[in-house]
Amino acid sequence: MIEVRNLSFSYGRHRVLEDISFTVQDGEVLAVMGMNGSGKSTLISAIDRLRRPESGDVLIDGVPVSGMDRKAIAARIAYLPQRCEAAHLSVFDAVLLGRKPYMGFSAGKEDVSICRDMIHRMRLDHLMFRDLDELSGGELQKVLLARSLVQEPRVMLLDEPTSNLDPHNQYWMMSAVRNMASEKGIAVLAVFHDLNLAMAYADKLLFLKNGRSCCLCTPDKVDSALLKEVYAVNADIAEADGRRFAIIRKEFTL
Amino acid sequence: MDKYPGKTYQEYTGHKRRVLLAIAVITIVLSFTSLMAGSADISILDAAKAIAGTSSRQLNAIVRNIRLPRLATAASVGASLAMCGAVMQNVLRNPLASASTLGVSQGASFGAAVVIAVSGAGSMYLVSAAAFCGGMITTLVILALSKLRDATPSAIVLSGVAISSMFSGATALIQYFADDEVVASIVYWTFGNLGRAGWKEIAVIASSAMASFVFFISRSWDYNAIESGENTARSLGVNTALLIPVSLVFCALISSVSVAFTGCISFIGLIAPHIVRRFTGNDFRFLIPGSALAGAGLLIAADIASRMVIPPVVLPVGALTSFMGAPLFLYLVFRRRRIG
Numbered sequence: 001m002i003e004v005r006n007l008s009f010s011y012g013r014h015r016v017l018e019d020i021s022f023t024v025q026d027g028e029v030l031a032v033m034g035m036n037g038s039g040k041s042t043l044i045s046a047i048d049r050l051r052r053p054e055s056g057d058v059l060i061d062g063v064p065v066s067g068m069d070r071k072a073i074a075a076r077i078a079y080l081p082q083r084c085e086a087a088h089l090s091v092f093d094a095v096l097l098g099r100k101p102y103m104g105f106s107a108g109k110e111d112v113s114i115c116r117d118m119i120h121r122m123r124l125d126h127l128m129f130r131d132l133d134e135l136s137g138g139e140l141q142k143v144l145l146a147r148s149l150v151q152e153p154r155v156m157l158l159d160e161p162t163s164n165l166d167p168h169n170q171y172w173m174m175s176a177v178r179n180m181a182s183e184k185g186i187a188v189l190a191v192f193h194d195l196n197l198a199m200a201y202a203d204k205l206l207f208l209k210n211g212r213s214c215c216l217c218t219p220d221k222v223d224s225a226l227l228k229e230v231y232a233v234n235a236d237i238a239e240a241d242g243r244r245f246a247i248i249r250k251e252f253t254l
Numbered sequence: 255m256d257k258y259p260g261k262t263y264q265e266y267t268g269h270k271r272r273v274l275l276a277i278a279v280i281t282i283v284l285s286f287t288s289l290m291a292g293s294a295d296i297s298i299l300d301a302a303k304a305i306a307g308t309s310s311r312q313l314n315a316i317v318r319n320i321r322l323p324r325l326a327t328a329a330s331v332g333a334s335l336a337m338c339g340a341v342m343q344n345v346l347r348n349p350l351a352s353a354s355t356l357g358v359s360q361g362a363s364f365g366a367a368v369v370i371a372v373s374g375a376g377s378m379y380l381v382s383a384a385a386f387c388g389g390m391i392t393t394l395v396i397l398a399l400s401k402l403r404d405a406t407p408s409a410i411v412l413s414g415v416a417i418s419s420m421f422s423g424a425t426a427l428i429q430y431f432a433d434d435e436v437v438a439s440i441v442y443w444t445f446g447n448l449g450r451a452g453w454k455e456i457a458v459i460a461s462s463a464m465a466s467f468v469f470f471i472s473r474s475w476d477y478n479a480i481e482s483g484e485n486t487a488r489s490l491g492v493n494t495a496l497l498i499p500v501s502l503v504f505c506a507l508i509s510s511v512s513v514a515f516t517g518c519i520s521f522i523g524l525i526a527p528h529i530v531r532r533f534t535g536n537d538f539r540f541l542i543p544g545s546a547l548a549g550a551g552l553l554i555a556a557d558i559a560s561r562m563v564i565p566p567v568v569l570p571v572g573a574l575t576s577f578m579g580a581p582l583f584l585y586l587v588f589r590r591r592r593i594g
C-alpha cells in the first residue's frame with residue numbers, strides 16, 4: 001500500500017505539484033491522467049524521491065520513504081521512466097539490473113533464473129541477447145517493464161508504459177501488469193494519455209490539472225463534464241463490451 | 255535453466271569470458287616479444303632464464319634491470335589508463351572521456367613542470383607528488399563542472415579541451431622562461447617515457463592500479479545501471495551522489511600516478527575501452543578487466559614499436575601512442591554508427 005500525503009514540488013520558483021494526496025491499495029491500479037505539462041512525470045519521480053519534494057511525504061506500508069536510502073527505496077519501488085537512454089547492454093543484462101537492490105557484488109544463480117522466467121513471461125525470448133540500442137521503441141518498453149517486475153517491488157510507478165506499444169501489446173501488457181499486481185499484491189501507479197485504456201484497466205483515475213489534483217474517481221464516474229474540465233475537449237461517453245468509452249468530438253475552435 | 259530451449263545466459267557470458275581470455279593471451283605474447291626485442295637480440299629461452307637469474311651475467315642484467323621494469327611499467331600504466339578511461343566514459347556519460355582528453359594528464363604534467371622549474375628536477379618524489387596534485391585538481395574541476403545544471407556531455411568534453419590547452423599553454427610558458435636543462439627535463443616528461451620508473455615506482459603504480467581494479471570491479475553492476483542514465487541508476491538503488499565522485503577520485507589517482515612516473519601517454523585510455531566494448535558491450539564485469547588487459551597490451555605494443563622503428567634509437571612512447579592512436583580512434587568512430 002502506498003500513501004501520498006500533501007505532496008508539493010517546485011522547479012525553482014515554478015510550482016508544479018500542489019498538495020497532492022491519495023492512497024493506492026495492494027493489487028490496485030491507479031491511472032494518473034492530465035494534459036502535457038500537468039505534472040504527471042514530476043509526481044512519479046517525486047514519489048520515487050528522484051526529486052526531493054518540497055513538502056509532504058510518501059509512505060509505503062506505513063513507512064516513510066524520506067527516511068530510506070536508495071537501496072531500500074529500490075527494493076520497494078520500481079520506476080519505469082517516460083524516456084530512457086538505450087544502453088549498449090544486452091536485454092538479459094538490462095533485466096538483471098532489476099535485481100540490483102538484492103545483489104551483493106554480483107548476480108546469483110537465483111537472480112538469473114528469476115530474470116529468465118520473466119523474459120519468457122514477457123515474450124522476449126527471441127530478443128534476450130540483443131543489445132538495447134538495437135530494439136524498437138515498443139520492445140524496449142517491454143524490456144523495461146520486465147526489469148520493473150523482477151525488482152519485486154511493493155509499488156510500481158509506470159510513466160506512460162504503453163506509449164510505444166501497438167494495440168495488441170497495449171492491452172496485453174496492461175493485462176499482464178494487472179495480473180502481476182493482484183498476484184503479488186503490488187500497488188501500481190501508471191500515467192496514461194489513452195482514456196479508454198485507463199478506464200479499461202485502472203481501479204481509480206487521478207486527474208491532474210496544473211499540478212493540482214482535480215478529481216480522483218472510479219472509471220464509471222468519468223463523464224463529459226470532467227473531460228471538458230481536464231482536457232478542454234467535448235466528449236461523449238459510450239458503452240460497449242460492458243465498459244465505458246470516451247469518444248472525443250472533432251469540433252475545435254482554432 | 256534447461257527449462258527453455260536455446261542459448262542460456264551462462265553460454266552467453268561464456269563467450270565474453272573467451273574474449274577476455276583471447277585478449278589476455280595476446281597481451282602475454284606481446285610481453286614476451288617485448289622482453290626479446292631490442293638492440294640485444296634475446297631468445298625466449300634466454301629471456302625466461304634471465305628472469306630466473308640463471309643466464310649469463312650480461313643477459314641477466316639487461317632483462318632484469320632494463321627490459322623487465324620497462325615491461326612492468328608499460329603493463330601497469332597501460333592498464334591504469336585504460337581502466338580510468340572506461341570508468342570516466344561511464345560516470346561522465348561521455349564516450350570521449352579519458353585522462354588525456356579531459357586534461358587530467360596535462361594537469362599532472364603542468365604540476366610536474368612547475369616543480370621541475372623551481373627545484374630543478376632534483377627529487378623524483380616531489381615531482382611525482384606535484385603531478386599527482388595537478389591531476390587531482392583537474393579532476394575536481396571536471397567533477398564540479400559536470401554538476402552544473404547545463405553540463406551536457408559535449409560541454410564536458412569541450413571544457414576538457416579548454417582545460418588541457420590551458421595547462422599545455424602554462425607548461426609552454428614555464429619552458430619559455432626556464433633554462434635549457436630544465437626545458438629538456440620538462441620536454442622529456444611531456445613525451446612519456448617508460449624507462450624512468452624503477453621497481454619502487456612500479457610497485458606504487460601497480461598497487462594503486464590493483465586497488466582501483468578491485469573497487470571498479472566490485473561496482474561493475476552499478477556502472478551497468480548508470481549506462482541507462484543517472485536517474486535510472488538511482489531508481490535501481492545506486493547511490494550515484496557518492497559513487498560518481500569516489501570513482502573519479504580513483505581515476506585521478508591511477509592516471510596521476512601513471513603520469514607522475516612516466517609522463518603524458520595519450521589515447522591508450524580512450525581507445526582500449528572502445529576496442530573491448532565492441533566485443534563485450536558495456537557490461538562492466540567484462541569491460542573493466544578487458545580494458546585493463548587491452549590497455550596493457552596496447553602500451554606494450556607501442557613500446558616495442560618505439561624501440562624497433564629506428565634502432566637503436568628509442569622513440570618517446572607518448573608521441574607514438576598519439577601518432578598511432580588518432581587514426582585508430584577515427585576508425586573506431588566511423589566504423590560504428592555510434593560509439594559508447
Ligand SMILES: Nc1ncnc2c1ncn2[C@@H]1O[C@H](COP(=O)(O)OP(=O)(O)OP(=O)(O)O)[C@@H](O)[C@H]1O
Nearest residue numbers: 011014016034035036037038039040041042043082
Ligand atoms: N527539469 C525541469 N526543470 C524545470 N521545469 C521542468 C522540468 N521538468 C519539467 N518541467 C516543467 O514542469 C511541468 C510538469 O512537467 P512534467 O514532466 O511533470 O509533465 P507531464 O505531466 O509528465 O507531461 P507529459 O504528458 O508531456 O509527459 C511542465 O511545465 C514542465 O515544463
Ligand SMILES: [Mg+2]
Nearest residue numbers: 040041042082
Ligand atoms: Mg510526462
